[in-house]
Amino acid sequence: MEYNVYLLATDPKNPCRDVIHSRDTGLKIRVYCLDTDKMEPDANEIQLFGYAHNKLYAFETIDITAEDALDVVGAIQWYAEYINYPEMEILPEDPRPGHSNDIAS
Incomplete structure (x- = not known):
């Protein structure tokens, strides 16, 4: 079985602003800590959520x-391991009351 290798770009001024990069594909995922960061979802992108620590x-x-879409969950699972929280449940919608990742048309 072939495994993707992921790399992490970090912002030294903001420990919650990481970007996950796939070494072997063009996949990139921006990480937000919603407790401190504001995120405006982009209708052309995939948004997923998870609690850790x-x-x-x-x-x-x-x-x-389209080729990279199948690797998104694997990249997030890798990140969960990286932050020492491998049991992170990956959620398809923003679980905060009054929030949703549904984008208005």
């Missing part, structure tokens, strides 16, 4: 392509 994380793809 009492924080709500949002994951949004950057310039997603």
